[in-house]
Amino acid sequence: MKNKPIELSQEIKQSMDKIDQLESRVPELNYFTELINQEAVTLRRKQNMQFTLFLGCAIILMSLIFFSLVTYTMFFLLVQGLSILTPMLWFTFYQFHKKERVR
Amino acid sequence: MDFKLIEDAKSGNRYALSLLLQQNYDFVYKYFVKLTLSPDEAADLTQDVMVQTINKLSSYDPEKSSLSTWMIAIGKNLWIDGLRKKKRRGGYHLNIDEQINLLVQDDPFQKLLLTDDILMALKKLSDKIRTPIVLKYSLGYSYEEIAKYLKIPIGTVKSRISNGMKTLREELGDHEEQTN
Numbered sequence: 716m717k718n719k720p721i722e723l724s725q726e727i728k729q730s731m732d733k734i735d736q737l738e739s740r741v742p743e744l745n746y747f748t749e750l751i752n753q754e755a756v757t758l759r760r761k762q763n764m765q766f767t768l769f770l771g772c773a774i775i776l777m778s779l780i781f782f783s784l785v786t787y788t789m790f791f792l793l794v795q796g797l798s799i800l801t802p803m804l805w806f807t808f809y810q811f812h813k814k815e816r817v818r
Numbered sequence: 819m820d821f822k823l824i825e826d827a828k829s830g831n832r833y834a835l836s837l838l839l840q841q842n843y844d845f846v847y848k849y850f851v852k853l854t855l856s857p858d859e860a861a862d863l864t865q866d867v868m869v870q871t872i873n874k875l876s877s878y879d880p881e882k883s884s885l886s887t888w889m890i891a892i893g894k895n896l897w898i899d900g901l902r903k904k905k906r907r908g909g910y911h912l913n914i915d916e917q918i919n920l921l922v923q924d925d926p927f928q929k930l931l932l933t934d935d936i937l938m939a940l941k942k943l944s945d946k947i948r949t950p951i952v953l954k955y956s957l958g959y960s961y962e963e964i965a966k967y968l969k970i971p972i973g974t975v976k977s978r979i980s981n982g983m984k985t986l987r988e989e990l991g992d993h994e995e996q997t998n
Contacts, residue, residue: 723986724983730936730937731952737926741840747868751832751836752832
């Protein structure tokens with residue numbers, strides 16, 4: 716005999732409901748506490764690694780800046796000056812251009 | 819829902835968080851047993867959900883949904899990612915008989931999966947066909963919700979359910995004929 720659609724869907728639901736009736740083996744509370752502690756250690760390690768990486772990059776960058784300042788003082792000051800002036804000039808030009816467009 | 823427990827857990831109380839995880843473990847595990855029809859896969863997914871809950875609890879808002887629903891949503895994403903990886907990797911898949919041979923028979927969930935004809939027939943279907951059927955007829959999702967859940971068009975959901983039910987009926991019909 717063939718199953719009708721409604722009957723089959725009901726049978727699926729009944730079979731699935733049997734899963735709800737079973738008792739699963741929920742781990743002890745200690746297991747979860749241990750898991751949380753483990754995750755805290757992993758997170759701390761990850762943060763330490765990120766901090767080390769950041770610190771490494773910062774030291775390299777500072778060394779380069781210091782090296783440039785000592786070795787090529789004028790060039791370094793020029794680059795620093797340009798790095799401040801360029802955005803300021805660009806911004807002024809942009810504002811001026813915007814006002815012109817509004818008129 | 820114990821809001822005090824959630825607040826305590828969010829503020830760093832590890833005991834409160836352990837209690838929350840333990841309280842929700844059974845619900846999450848059974849949800850994934852239904853979805854995957856594999857107690858081992860469900861246990862792995864539940865474990866991953868527990869870890870993600872520990873790491874992401876600060877972003878949980880109790881006013882938007884219950885904790886179990888939020889945990890299921892995390893697990894759903896993990897499961898779908900897993901399915902995509904499995905699909906990309908391809909490779910060798912065990913057939914149903916090989917899977918049965920590997921099952922540990924003292925687990926009540928595995929015993930049920932081996933003795934229930936409907937669950938056995940469902941397990942024979944591929945993930946992409948079985949999932950919409952389970953979501954519709956066991957977990958009560960609408961076609962729209964399934965389409966949103968699986969990120970596929972609604973027409974695809976309907977056709978997969980229809981084809982899956984047809985295959986199931988054939989499978990169960992064959993089984994009945996064999997047993998008679």
